[in-house]
Amino acid sequence: MDTAALRASWSDAWRALDASPDDAVLAELLDRYGEAHRAYHTLQHLGECLAHLARERGGAERPAEVALALWFHDAIYDVHRHDNEARSADWARQAALDAGLAPDVAERLHALVMATRHDTQPVGADARLLVDIDLAILGAPPARFAEYERQIRSEYGHVPPAVFEPRRRQILGGFLARDPLYLTASMRTRLEAAARANLGQAVAG
Template identity: 70%
Template sequence: MQADARHAAWAEAWRALGVQAPDSAPNNALFDALLARYGEAHRAYHTLQHLDECLAGLALERSHAKRPAEIALALWFHDAIYDVHRHDNEQRSADWARQALRDAGVDAEAAQRVHALVMATRHQAQPEEADAQLLVDIDLSILGAPAPRFAEYEQQIRIEYAHVPPEVFEPRRRQILGGFLARDPLYLTPSIRARLEAQARLNLQRAIG
């Protein structure tokens, strides 16, 4: 996604929530802060590439969203905090999102819904609410990517966990991917399931070996 298209998507999400356009203070600083986060040197997968893929996925599935602007901002924040040595990245990202929305004048209920959407990306269980299902499916759409992109994704994840020895990383990675493969269905949004489920299962089976 080009920089201007990325900023346009950002601006549109805020406008849809009826608050100050982010190309003026204070939200422009927030936009820059998020870009800086996604550009951190220790990231290989959780970068602007992933964010752009998620935003493109939302654009494709927008008609299935109840509150697309809230999903969009949840996507912007869902990997805002990413430290492979911590286990509270989603919590910290969700808290940041909620505070940023409240500071911008978004009502408390909407800010809390965005917080809940970000928390759904912990992937501890499949969500029951439709917008959360859509968000999670978009976040996991990489699993159903064409084989070359999926292979690149696997390499990017390994780079992020380069400090973990193979004898620890590989069985743990197989366990994680096996958990996704065991979901039936993997994708809860019908249109995403129709597009990606079969390829995702092929990718996961090959990765698990």
């Protein structure tokens, strides 16, 4: 998805909510996703997520809110910190309030972004869809999955292999152990088998 398409998706989501944020918010988000230390958590990932949402839109209760949550879910990304989702969620909530959205909408956006911590079972159809979309890369074609793994390794280039590799296998093994991995029926049908193949090969080394 090119920048023009990304900008269109951003505008469409806000328009669906009858709101218009300050142009500076989009500019800062684009700058954030373009930060030099990112290799995977970039506009490529955001574009892939939004493409999955376009395909799965019928399964969303509030698709515009899911779209905005995707925009913000990796807005702040620093591999040296453990509060990226919380800081991104806070930004999403504040941006919603600043744009004039109701507090309940802002709180839903906050909760959706927090669901991408992947540490608890997501609650609600939109949260389940959002989490599945964020994990769709696990079911990507083998070449894209291999690229994803290289991109993650690049982001953690400061971590020695002896530390990174067992930790990475542990994380991927945790996803492989989920049954099912994908919580929405359509994404499970499309991606579950491929994800299990990719993860099984990655964990086996």
